[in-house]
Amino acid sequence: MKKLVIAATVALLAACSGPQQQQINFAPQPALSQxxxxxxKSFTLTSKDVRTSQYVALVDSGRAHIEPVHARQNVRIAIENALSQxxxxxxxxxxxxxxxxxxxxxxEALVSVKHSIMESEMNASVVLEITAETPTGKLVKTYHGTAKKTSTFSASNDDIEMVFNDVVNNVLKKVAQDDELKNYMREHF
Structure with a gap:
């Protein structure tokens, strides 16, 4: 019995000490109109995530391995909710x-991070495609957002979170300010 308890304890400790997947908070802020x-005018809003992987950042620390970072929130649902608002x-x-x-x-929704103890470089890229469709036609628009940040220190999860949220928020602003999309929806919906 004692051996069983020891074996179970060792197994439990080994599971706890295994690598934990890194996560960041994803909280896109809608660009609200005054x-x-x-x-x-009404419409049905749907969304789909066609990215090949669900992580939002890849961290290359130069030690021959690249670590993915995921968002705590579902990226597709968070962006859909922000656009709905x-x-x-x-x-x-x-x-x-x-x-x-x-x-x-x-x-696309990704921050690529290369860092060492002394410096870091983050490159973020977000691409959203929005299709407004009516029974008589449709308008398809693609919105891009990019950012680059360098620092003299290694990148923390907070830094990655800030850059990722900022780029998504800038893309949401582009959507909100797109007169072609607003006019199409106003005239055809």
Missing amino acids: SDIVKG QFSSQGFTTSVNSENSVTVEIQ
């Missing part, structure tokens, strides 16, 4: 059965 551009602030309403639709496709 006034409605429409009243009573943005469109609502412009006067649009989301519906489950509208003949009009907006589809958000997350094509």
Whole structure:
């Protein structure tokens, strides 16, 4: 019995000491409008994440291995919720059965980090494709956001979190300020 308890304790400690997956908080901030551009126009909002991997950062520490960093939140749902709030602030309403639709496709959302003890470099890239579709046609727009940050210290998870959230927020602002998209939705929805 004693050997069984010792074996179980060793197994438990080994499981606890295994590498834990790094995570960051992902909290995109919608770019809210101060006034409605429409009243009573509705659409169905859907999203899909077509990235090949679900991590949001890759950290290369130069020790012959690259470590992925994931978001605590679901990236697709967080971006969809932020865009829903943005469109609502412009006067649009989301519906489950509208003949009009907006589809958000997350094509890229990644921070590449190269760091050593003395310096770090972060390159972030976010690509969203938004398709506004009606029974008579559709508009497809692609929004890009990039950022580069260098530091004399190694990059922390807080640094990665800040850069990733900032780039996504800048892309959301581009969507909110896109007159072509707003006009298409206002005229055709």
